[in-house]
Amino acid sequence: LRSASITDDDELDLVRRAKRGEREAFGALVRRYQQRVVGVARALVHNPDDAVELGQETFIRAFQNLPNFEGRSSFSTWLYRIASNLAIDWRRREMRYPVARGEEAENELRKIPSASGDSFREAARDELSRKVRGALEELTAEHREVILLREMEGLSYEEISEILGCPKGTVMSRLHYARSHLRDLLKDLEAETP
Amino acid sequence: VNRCDDIVPLLSAFNDGELSPIESDQVARHLDNCEKCKETLVDFMLLYRRWTGSPTT
Secondary structure, rough: OOOOOOHHHHHHHHHHHOOOOOOOHHHHHHHHHHHHHHHHHHHOOHHHHHHHHHHHHHHHHHHHHHHOOOOOOOOHHHHHHHHHHHHHHHHHHHOOOOOOOOOHHHHHOOOOOOOOOHHHHHHHHHHHHHHHHHHHHHHHHHHHHHHHHHHOOOOHHHHHHHHHHOOOOEEEEEEEHHHHHHHHHHHHHHOOOO | OOOHHHHHHHHHHHHHHHHHHHHHHHHHHHHHHOOOHHHHHHHHHHHHHHHHHHOOO
């Protein structure tokens, strides 16, 4: 799940060609990163439809700003940063954060893979998903986004720190706090279950 | 240096493989002698399994 490295020759070639205006090359980059960019946006804004929209906007901005991309970070990190800046602006504008709405949370949890088709296990998984969702909603926006970027998108601490514009140590402490809190919340929820 | 208060904030990153080799070694040595921190680490590992829907046994 890790992003491609800047030393990826194929990617460098695609970026070079896209900078020259080759739409086909840019299209290949879009296909390569579309899902991840939407995932990053989803971690920050929650609503899947808004995340898709932000993903599209991210690629439009990226295409427009491609001449300014100097390769100081990987192309993927550069893209994620554009997506996170747009998401932060979106949040500021729409004032829809921090609570994930029911339907949005349901959609988010559909991403959790099913271990088996067995109906009993499915029911157990649904129950587990419900508990995780309930616990996630208890977290602050800062803690929820950092844990979604790590657990759902599989990003490294370095990538998360670049996306959120905070030091790696902050990512580490937020993740530690978020996990400790989630652990306690899930224990409480389990204790409440007869 | 190896008090639980110093080690616990590192356990999450230890589980993610995001600590420096020196810090990882420090945590690993502490875990050899501390059941409480070991338990916390197991909780974090189980949390990840719950999240991904992997079997917990």
